[in-house]
Amino acid sequence: MNKIANKTIINNVLIEEAAKDKNIVVLCSDSRGSAGLGPFSKEHPKQFVEVGIAEQNLVTIAAGLAACGKKSFVFSPASFLSTRSMEQAKVDVAYSHTNVKLIGISGGVSYGELGMTHQSANDIAIMASTPGLRVYLPCDRFQTEKLIRALLQDKDPAYIRIGRNAVADVYEEGNVPFELNKAVTIQDGSDVTIIACGEMVQGAKAAGVLLKEKGISARVIDMYCIKPIDREAIIKAAKETKLILTVEEHVKLGGLGSMVAQVAAENAPVKVVSLGLPDEPAIAGKSAQIFHYYGMDAEGIVKKISELL
Numbered sequence: 001m002n003k004i005a006n007k008t009i010i011n012n013v014l015i016e017e018a019a020k021d022k023n024i025v026v027l028c029s030d031s032r033g034s035a036g037l038g039p040f041s042k043e044h045p046k047q048f049v050e051v052g053i054a055e056q057n058l059v060t061i062a063a064g065l066a067a068c069g070k071k072s073f074v075f076s077p078a079s080f081l082s083t084r085s086m087e088q089a090k091v092d093v094a095y096s097h098t099n100v101k102l103i104g105i106s107g108g109v110s111y112g113e114l115g116m117t118h119q120s121a122n123d124i125a126i127m128a129s130t131p132g133l134r135v136y137l138p139c140d141r142f143q144t145e146k147l148i149r150a151l152l153q154d155k156d157p158a159y160i161r162i163g164r165n166a167v168a169d170v171y172e173e174g175n176v177p178f179e180l181n182k183a184v185t186i187q188d189g190s191d192v193t194i195i196a197c198g199e200m201v202q203g204a205k206a207a208g209v210l211l212k213e214k215g216i217s218a219r220v221i222d223m224y225c226i227k228p229i230d231r232e233a234i235i236k237a238a239k240e241t242k243l244i245l246t247v248e249e250h251v252k253l254g255g256l257g258s259m260v261a262q263v264a265a266e267n268a269p270v271k272v273v274s275l276g277l278p279d280e281p282a283i284a285g286k287s288a289q290i291f292h293y294y295g296m297d298a299e300g301i302v303k304k305i306s307e308l309l
Contacts, residue, residue: 002169006144006162007036007075007105013148014073018044024152025065027051028075029058034164035075035105055084059102063092066099071152078104078161079111082123089159094132099155102127103162107137108199108249109282109290110164116281120161125254127159128227134158134181135226137198140170143224146178163199163287170201170222183230189219192305193237196247197223197256199287200296204247207301214302216309226256231263238268243308245273247296252276275304 018024018040026040027049041048049065051058055076062072074081081104082089093100104123111118128135136158138144144162151158170186171177177184186201187208196204201222208220219241221233237244244264246257257274264270275296283293291297295304 002141003166004141005036005164005166006138006141009141009144010103010148010162011036011040013145015040015043017152018047021071022047023069024071024073025049026073026075027058027062029053029055029080031076031105034077035103037075055080056088059085059088059100060092062100063088063096063098067096070099072098072100073103074100075103075105077111077118078107078120078123079118082120082126082159086126089127089133090130093157094130097132098157100157101151102159104159105162106164107161108163109277109287112282112285112287112290115284119282121251121277121282122254123161124226124248124250124256128259129254132157134228136160136224137226138162138224139198139201139222140167142169142171142173142176143178146176147224150178150180161198167199168202170205181225181228181230183225183233184222185219185233186222187218187220189217190241191217192243192245192309193219193221193241194245194247194301195221195223195234195237195256195260197226198249200247200249203291203296203298203301206298207305210298210302211305214306216305218305223256226259229259229263231267234260234263235267238264238270241270243271243273243305245275245301245305245308247275247301249296250276251279253279273304273308275301
């Protein structure tokens with residue numbers, strides 16, 4: 001079991017790269033501990049800005065620094081970053097096309113026990129509907145590192161959502177297929193396609209193995225790139241399998257499922273069913289408990305596909 005959280009991997013990469021590039025700056029909203037930024041702030045104090053609990057100011061300051069040639073990395077809880085600073089993300093980052101990478105920490109139901117106020121169940125819809133803003137949900141530490149290193153090489157705005165704690169590895173060290181904005185086919189199949197993002201990929205991968213044991217051939221796709229979404233992978237799955245099931249740590253409205261259904265409907269109509277959170281306040285509890293309750297874990301995915309087929 002992996003004991004390293006994705007936020008730690010991001011921190012490690014930025015510490016390494018900031019030593020070579022003084023234009024890299026990290027900003028946070030009184031979330032140094034939650035984001036695991038203690039080591040970065042100690043290693044590069046002149047490249048670290050603590051704004052306090054003022055998310056709107058946080059994003060605008062980051063955009064201002066980017067306009068002066070800096071590479072801004074913003075860390076704040078996803079539930080607040082995607083709502084309290086929505087206007088600043090839209091205008092100062094996306095519309096102004098500033099080199100700001102917005103890192104939504106403790107995303108989805110990571111703060112599950114604190115209820116709806118701290119859950120970010122609609123951030124995909126909010127951020128992906130903003131013109132000029134890319135959206136990524138990496139699934140494990142290895143993919144997270146590949147993504148951050150790739151984003152360090154460009155100047156385009158992006159929103160990256162990660163969870164709170166360490167998650168099991170989906171990929172193996174040294175064998176991490178990665179191409180920016182291209183989905184990864186973890187397992188091929190001809191009966192059904194499971195498309196998942198973020199922490200849901202682990203359950204989707206496990207479900208693919210269980211379905212194979214039941215005689216169901218499941219294609220499993222890691223759609224870490226929510227925007228721009230990999231249309232080619234979706235269309236191929238729609239043409240080659242009988243059903244697409246999407247799994248996301250997000251409400252069903254406006255998220256991964258909606259985007260996949262739209263692409264399929266326009267190009268190769270196939271039945272698309274979404275597994276996600278309901279259009280109501282989600283239950284409070286630990287992430288695993290919430291996933292199981294709504295049938296979003298491996299067991300729930302297998303049960304849903306078995307019913308549909």
